Amino acid sequence: MxxxxxxxxxxxxxxxxxxxxxxxxxxxxxxxxxxxxxxxxxxxxxxxxxxxxxxxxxxxxxxxxxxxxxxxxxxxxxxxxxxxxxxxxxxxxxxxxxxxxxxxxxxxxxxxxxxxxxxxxxxxxxxxxxxIVSPLTAWLLVTGLGLGPGDWLVQTAAGSTVGQLVLDLSRRLGFRTVNVVRRRAAVDRIRALGGTEVVCTEDEDLPERLAQLTAAHPMSKAIDCVAGRVGADVLRALAPGGELVVYGALSTHRQTDPAMLGIPVPADAIIFGGRSMRGFFLSRWFATTPPQVARRELGEVIALVEKSAMTxxxxxxxxxxxxxxxxxxxxxxxxxxxxxxxx
CATH class of the missing domain: 3.90.180.10 (Medium-chain alcohol dehydrogenases, catalytic domain)
Incomplete structure (x- = not known):
């Protein structure tokens, strides 16, 4: 073979x-x-x-x-x-x-x-x-943060497969999204998929735009698969007590310098603002989740995909x-x- x-x-x-x-x-x-x-x-x-x-x-x-x-x-x-x-x-x-x-x-x-x-x-x-990998990741990120009607979620790499599946879930569960993308060509597609707000780092200042958006709608929940400076900017933009879940590091592809393989965590955001950051790794979730629970979550995801609630x-x-x-x-x-x- x-x-x-x-x-x-x-x-x-x-x-x-x-x-x-x-x-x-x-x-x-x-x-x-x-x-x-x-x-x-x-x-x-x-x-x-x-x-x-x-x-x-x-x-x-x-x-x-x-x-x-x-x-x-x-x-x-x-x-x-x-x-x-x-x-x-x-x-x-x-x-x-x-x-x-x-x-x-x-x-x-x-x-x-x-x-x-x-x-x-x-x-x-x-x-x-x-x-399995992308739909289950999107489902566990959203349900793990307890997102529901009226909530706001900031997500990076919104044009990725996981990002698009999160948008499917936002329409189903009623939460609103701020979607960070790196190319202007992706903006219209994210809006067409139901993204509430879109920030394009190709020609917009991310901290400035996030500050404008969060001033109007304080946001306490975010997911990030870019890491690096982008992840740090998102964490700082969250409301006091907010939480960032990091599930990838797309900004570090091809990096060989160990100093580049991380997120420059803003200490003031954590110390004075009480913001927190945690990781999500699907392989670890499988290793630490009881089989019956994993089967139930997988069943939910497959059912949603089958009826096109997640595409x-x-x-x-x-x-x-x-x-x-x-x-x-x-x-x-x-x-x-x-x-x-x-x-």
Whole structure:
């Protein structure tokens, strides 16, 4: 089978290759999934660069999620003696997605049966391949802050997949948003998606605009996946007692200076204003959340996506042999839909 392999830690364009490797065998209680599509997330690129929340042993196959079909069951994973029907209603040939499984940039992937979920037939391959990481992140950020009617939320990178899903939830739950984007070309699209206010750092002073907006509508809740100076400006703009949740660091892509990999936290905002900042890491959430709770939250998210209350932007299918193009596209300004490696 074909697999994308990172030889070592480094720039993706320098260390990624496509290799032929043996098809893995599912072990006891495991499922073999034939991968149809796997997205290229920012987190995947952080893993390759050695800057993510976990570090696999290299050489390593990247990939944080995928969509595909059930190809085989390992011993004990099937309900019947012939092993053709699996746990949780899984069956051979069924469309599925993987949850908390890494190494998905390959033609077949093995996962524990509990980490394989059926995909509704109404969802496209593109949506199925992106069903977990971004929608669940958006859902947990919004519900974790308790956002509801009349509340305001400041969010950075509003044009990202998570940002657009947050806007879907704002329409559903009734909260209003201040959306920070870095390109003027994105402003009209964010407004069309329901963004209440949009601030463009390409030609607007972020602290000044945030000060104007928060003077009219004090805001105490924010989410940030940019970090750096942008994250610090958002924290300072919040009302006393406000909270910033940081779930990414897009401003630090390609940075090698450790001093650049952070947020210059304004001490006065924390000491005198009582503002706080905490992180959110989906992998840690999976590791620390009881399985029944995780299943319930996943069920909520999948139901919302199925009835179009949350819309995952359509991705761009790219043959796995052109993985380097997919990686470049993933970090290109205004690249459109998320690159999807297809087999």
């Amino acid at each position: 074909r697999a994308v392999v990172a030889r070592e830690v480094g720039e993706p364009g320098d260390v990624l290759t496509v290799r032929r490797v043996p098809v893995p065998e599912p072990g006891p209680g495991q499922v073999l999934v034939r991968v149809d599509a796997a997205p290229v997330h920012a987190g995947d690129l952080h893993v390759i660069r050695g800057r993510y929340g976990y570090a696999p042993p290299f050489p390593a196959v990247p990939g944080l999620e995928c969509a595909g079909t059930v190809a085989a069951f390992g011993p004990g994973a099937g309900d019947g003696e012939d092993g053709e029907d699996g746990e949780d209603g899984l069956r051979l040939g069924q469309r599925v997605t993987t949850v908390g499984v890494t190494g998905t940039w390959q033609e077949f992937v093995v996962a524990d049966a509990a980490q394989v979920l059926p995909v509704p037939d109404s969802l496209s391959v593109s949506t199925a391949a992106q069903l 995952v932007p359509e991705g761009q299918a790219i043959p796995v042999e052109r993985v380097l193009k997919a990686v470049r596209l993933a970090e290109a300004p205004g690249h459109g839909g998320k690159p999807l490696l297809v087999f």
